[in-house]
Amino acid sequence: SQQGEEDPQALSIQEGENATMNCSYKTSINNLQWYRQNSGRGLVHLILIRSNEREKHSGRLRVTLDTSKKSSSLLITASRAADTASYFCATVYGSSNTGKxxxxxxxxxxxxx
Amino acid sequence: DARVTQTPRHKVTEMGQEVTMRCQPILGHNTVFWYRQTMMQGLELLAYFRNRAPLDDSGMPKDRFSAEMPDATLATLKIQPSEPRDSAVYFCASGLVQLAGTYNEQFFGPGTRLTVL
Known part of the structure; x- marks a missing residue:
């Protein structure tokens, strides 16, 4: 029942390199969010991009949203060892009044x- | 530094026992969510509340799970009786929904790691 699918499932890079993760979703959205989860911890919100936005920056993070392709990408520039974690995209349905x-x-x- | 708290952090129990997990949302947040995370299924939404009223619990096995918000500072998730397949990490998250159609980030607690033997 997942709305978003990330690609790749796993990524290994050297410190200093850039990391790009992609997310595809199925239906129209209100917004798309990216979260990070360190091993054994809860999820931490990184960045939110609304359906009428195309690009957003926060520090070393850059998120793009292409609603025509129903996809988003998260770019982490100049990666650090501390960036090691799992990254999740999450969507809020556009037609839903729930915020799920x-x-x-x-x-x-x-x-x- | 406002944060969501969950207790207990770890719980090991035997099949058939009752398990109660507690969550204190961030003060002022009006929406509370319960998620379950497993390697196989990933993050699943179990239930959520708006202004303490349950809005959707369709992700929850009704026969054994129940979720309540006795007051604005406490949300509970109960499993009775527990089964080995319930072993997972259960997360509580809270958020603030202010305007119709405007949804913001959710703040997650550290989770309760449940092991049912």
């Missing part, structure tokens, strides 16, 4: 020092 988040399966990112 539907999560994808996540991308596991490993940044090697």
């Amino acid at each position: 988040l539907i999560f994808g399966q996540g991308t596991t990112l490993q940044v090697k020092p």
Whole structure:
């Protein structure tokens, strides 16, 4: 029943490199959010992009949204070992009045020092 | 530093026992969500509340799970009787929905890791 699907499922890079994760979804959305989960911890909200926005930045994070392709990407620039975590996209249905988040399966990112 | 708290952090129990998990949402948030995370299924939404009223619990096995918000500072998720397949990490999250059609981020608690033997 997942709305979003992340790609790739796993990603391993060297410190300093950029990491790009993609998310595809199925139906119209109100907004799309990215969350990070460190091992054994709860999810932490990273960034939210609304359906009428195309790009958003927050520090080393850059999120794009293409509603025509029903896809989003998260770019982490100049990665650090501390960025090692799982990253999830989550969508809020546009036609829903609930605010429910539907999560994808996540991308596991490993940044090697 | 406002945050969502959950208790207990870890729970090991035997099949058939009752399990109660508690969550204290961030003060002022009007929406509370319960999620379950497993390797196989990922993150699943079990139930959620708006202004303490249950809005949707369609993700929850009704015969054994129940969720309540006795007051604005406490949400509970109960499993009775528990089964080994209930073993998972259960997360509570809270958020603030202010305007119709405007939905913002959710703040997650640290989770309760449940093991049913």
